[in-house]
Each structure stands twice: as C-alpha cells, then as structure tokens.
Amino acid sequence: MLHKIDMKKILPAITVCVLFSAKAQSQIADFPPDTVAGIPANYIEAKVGEYTLPDPLKCADGQIVADAEVWSSKRRDEILALFEQHQFGKSPQAPKNLRFEVFDRESAAFDGKAKRTQATIYFTNDADEPKMDVLMYVPAEAKKPVPMLLYISFRANSVTVDDPGVKQGFIWNRERKKVPAGEGGGRRFAPLNVPAVLERGFGFATAYYGDIEPDFDGGAEYGLRGLFAKKGTQQPEPDAWGAIAAWSWGLSRALDYFEKDEKVDASRVAIMGVSRLGKTVLWAGALDQRFALVIPVCSGESGAALSRRNYGENIAHITAPTRFDYWFAPRYQQYGDDVNSLPVDAHMLLSLIAPRPVLLITGNTDKWSDPYGEFLAAVAAGPVYELLGKQGLSTEGMPPAGDAILNDIGFFMHDGGHGMLPADWPVILDFLQQHLQKEE
Ligand code: GCU
Numbered sequence: 001m002l003h004k005i006d007m008k009k010i011l012p013a014i015t016v017c018v019l020f021s022a023k024a025q026s027q028i029a030d031f032p033p034d035t036v037a038g039i040p041a042n043y044i045e046a047k048v049g050e051y052t053l054p055d056p057l058k059c060a061d062g063q064i065v066a067d068a069e070v071w072s073s074k075r076r077d078e079i080l081a082l083f084e085q086h087q088f089g090k091s092p093q094a095p096k097n098l099r100f101e102v103f104d105r106e107s108a109a110f111d112g113k114a115k116r117t118q119a120t121i122y123f124t125n126d127a128d129e130p131k132m133d134v135l136m137y138v139p140a141e142a143k144k145p146v147p148m149l150l151y152i153s154f155r156a157n158s159v160t161v162d163d164p165g166v167k168q169g170f171i172w173n174r175e176r177k178k179v180p181a182g183e184g185g186g187r188r189f190a191p192l193n194v195p196a197v198l199e200r201g202f203g204f205a206t207a208y209y210g211d212i213e214p215d216f217d218g219g220a221e222y223g224l225r226g227l228f229a230k231k232g233t234q235q236p237e238p239d240a241w242g243a244i245a246a247w248s249w250g251l252s253r254a255l256d257y258f259e260k261d262e263k264v265d266a267s268r269v270a271i272m273g274v275s276r277l278g279k280t281v282l283w284a285g286a287l288d289q290r291f292a293l294v295i296p297v298c299s300g301e302s303g304a305a306l307s308r309r310n311y312g313e314n315i316a317h318i319t320a321p322t323r324f325d326y327w328f329a330p331r332y333q334q335y336g337d338d339v340n341s342l343p344v345d346a347h348m349l350l351s352l353i354a355p356r357p358v359l360l361i362t363g364n365t366d367k368w369s370d371p372y373g374e375f376l377a378a379v380a381a382g383p384v385y386e387l388l389g390k391q392g393l394s395t396e397g398m399p400p401a402g403d404a405i406l407n408d409i410g411f412f413m414h415d416g417g418h419g420m421l422p423a424d425w426p427v428i429l430d431f432l433q434q435h436l437q438k439e440e
Pocket of ligand 1: 274275276277298299300301313318
C-alpha cells in the first residue's frame with residue numbers, strides 16, 4: 001500500500017541516509033559495469049554515502065518559499081540560473097524569425113488513419129545548416145487542434161517511424177560523416193507505438209537529435225553550437241552550453257513550428273526522450289515552460305537521478321574526457337570530485353518542471369542509471385508540486401516494477417533494463433490522457 005508522505009520529514013532536505021526497502025532492493029539486481037573510464041562504480045546501497053540535498057524551497061538569501069508567487073517570481077529563476085551556470089550551460093535566445101519549409105502537408109498515412117506533415121526548420125535566417133526535419137502525424141478524423149507527443153530520437157525520421165512516405169534522412173556515423181539513415185546504424189531503443197498514440201486522440205511528432213548537433217566530442221563544430229559560436233573564441237566559458245542544451249534548444253524550435261501549425265494545440269505538447277535524450281527533455285522542459293508535460297525515460301545520472309548518491313554512474317564517470325564532458329557546461333566536470341558542492345541536484349531539475357506533469361520511467365535492472373535515485377529525486381521534488389497545488393508521488397516507498405504512480409509527478413519502473421520497453425506504452429498513454437486530454 002502506498003502511504004502519504006510527511007513532506008516536512010523530507011524537506012528541508014535533511015541528511016538523507018538510505019531509506020531503502022528490502023523489497024525494492026531485491027528488484028534492482030543485474031549486471032552493471034564495475035569500472036568506467038577507470039573509475040569504479042558502486043552498486044551497494046550501504047556505500048551510497050550520506051548527503052544533504054539543497055532545499056528547492058529556500059532562496060539564496062534564506063527566505064523560505066511559502067507561496068506560488070515567491071516560487072515563480074524568485075526561487076524558480078534562481079534554480080534555473082544555477083543549472084545554467086553549473087550543469088548545462090547557458091543557451092541563446094530563440095531566433096527572431098524562425099524559418100521553416102513545409103515540404104509534405106497532411107498526406108494520408110497509416111492506412112488513412114493519420115495525416116502526415118513534414119517540415120524543415122532552419123535555425124537562423126542566414127545559414128542553411130544545420131537544419132532539422134520534423135515529422136508529425138495527427139489523427140485523420142481530428143476536427144480540432146490536437147495535443148502532441150514530441151519524441152526526440154536517436155534515429156533519423158525515416159527509420160524512427162515505419163512509414164514509407166517519410167523523407168529519407170541522414171545520420172552521423174562513427175567516422176563523423178553524414179550517411180543515409182539505414183546504412184549507418186543508429187540506436188533503436190524505443191519500440192514506438194505511433195498508431196496507439198493516434199488512437200488516443202494525440203498527434204505524434206519526432207525529430208532526429210543529430211539534425212541539431214552530432215553526438216561526439218567536437219560535434220559542436222558541425223552543429224547548432226557552431227552556428228552560434230563567436231569567431232576566434234578559443235576557450236569556452238565555464239558556463240558555455242553543452243550538447244544537451246543544444247538538443248533541448250532544438251526541441252523548442254519544433255514547438256515554435258507547432259505554434260504556427262493549426263492542426264496542433266501548442267499549449268498541450270509533451271516531450272519524451274530516452275537516456276541522454278531523457279536528460280535532454282528534462283532540460284528542455286525546465287527552460288521552456290511552453291512544454292506541457294515531460295517524459296524522461298531512463299534519464300539516469302545528470303537527468304532525473306540524484307547525483308549526490310554514489311550509485312551507478314556519477315558525475316566523474318559522465319564528465320570523463322573520454323566520455324561525455326561535451327554534453328555539459330565545462331564547469332560541471334569539477335563536481336566529479338566534490339558532488340556535495342554542486343548547488344543543485346536532480347530533484348531541483350524536476351521542480352523546474354512543476355506544476356506541469358512529469359513521468360519518470362526507469363528499469364529495475366538498469367542499475368547504471370540508478371532507478372532508486374530517480375525515485376528519491378521525485379520524492380524530494382514533491383514539496384514544490386504541493387506548494388503549487390499539485391500532487392507529488394505521495395509515497396516514500398518505491399513501487400515495485402510494473403506498478404505505476406500517475407500523479408502530477410509520475411513514476412514507473414519497468415521490469416527490465418535501459419531503454420524503452422513495450423510495457424512502458426500503456427503507462428505513457430494513460431499519463432498523457434490523464435493530464436493532457438481535455439474533457440470534451
Ligand atoms: C551512457 C551514459 C548515460 C547515458 C547513456 C545513453 O550509458 O553513461 O549517462 O544516459 O549512455 O544515453 O544511452
């Protein structure tokens with residue numbers, strides 16, 4: 001049975017020892033890597049260490065946030081700025097006039113059940129590269145603008161969705177070349193169920209993250225960040241934006257396009273991504289409050305999992321120069337040795353989504369991503385949701401794999417590992433329907 005949590009016990013963020021039930025612990029068991037980038041990884045709860053979470057409801061000047069007004073006019077901005085300075089880096093403003101070209105408008109797809117539109121989005125007025133193709137479907141019978149699920153994909157649109165009408169896409173291969181999708185691989189990860197989304201009255205859209213920026217060290221040169229880089233600047237600033245911020249920025253441009261497409265209700269656009277793209281949708285949702293709902297799948301370290309827990313991947317692993325330092329602001333790396341001095345943690349990233357619904361999907365054998373760390377972050381974001389009149393998880397006990405909580409903060413741990421599984425789909429659809437479908 002889930003029981004109501006006493007929020008005062010959770011925050012102000014007290015020293016969290018490990019509130020880990022034996023039941024939940026037994027569910028998290030599987031092979032994980034022992035050492036990554038020469039750094040050992042811990043999977044023993046007793047060795048997670050003690051830590052104190054920064055209080056999302058205490059302002060820098062000590063003021064306690066007691067109402068929604070102080071949250072939205074003061075504390076939220078402080079937390080957002082901390083994430084920009086210390087973790088993801090600072091993104092540029094949206095372009096003044098977004099340029100886009102619709103090259104396929106409302107063609108019949110999926111046996112006539114959907115209308116497909118494809119558009120190319122250019123990020124500035126004076127450059128043609130990089131550019132992003134957005135593929136979208138709306139239910140054929142829709143009479144009104146529909147809510148939309150926007151999925152950021154590891155793969156080009158032509159291989160993300162099974163529809164021969166989609167324009168052949170290109171992806172970046174291991175040799176840092178753009179090749180036609182289908183030949184160069186690209187991780188699958190997600191058994192997408194587009195028809196099921198349409199049947200619930202939602203539209204579905206996708207874009208390939210490599211259209212925004214390729215995912216390798218030095219990829220900035222070929223991608224969005226290269227477009228914005230000041231000529232002659234050698235050393236990036238400590239708060240320069242990383243690749244995750246670039247991908248997030250691209251998602252906001254898709255939303256700019258939806259605002260201009262009368263088939264879409266742009267006030268009801270949900271974003272979803274897996275793994276590093278789960279981290280991406282969290283940051284996109286934090287930065288751009290027009291996104292109505294956020295679904296990070298197995299986002300793990302530097303996504304929804306608490307960095308202060310030394311369990312699975314930690315900041316030292318993720319920012320190792322041989323791994324993913326380029327995803328983040330340069331300053332973030334310094335917290336690998338001293339995570340307790342990081343002024344933010346995952347619960348504060350989740351609180352930036354509040355009051356909008358957020359659904360965390362994790363996997364019980366995905367130890368590297370620390371599912372329990374995601375659960376604890378969700379618990380600790382609860383007081384912010386409650387302050388804003390919404391419902392957090394309302395439990396301190398992690399539900400077993402297969403049981404979903406679908407409050408304004410949702411949590412679902414599938415029985416399995418890293419990535420999206422078929423079992424996630426009914427949960428995703430119920431969550432979307434519950435929170436974004438208007439009563440007609
Ligand atoms: C690596 C990385 C994770 C990331 C994952 C992914 O495992 O360590 O932080 O989430 O890749 O994106 O698949």
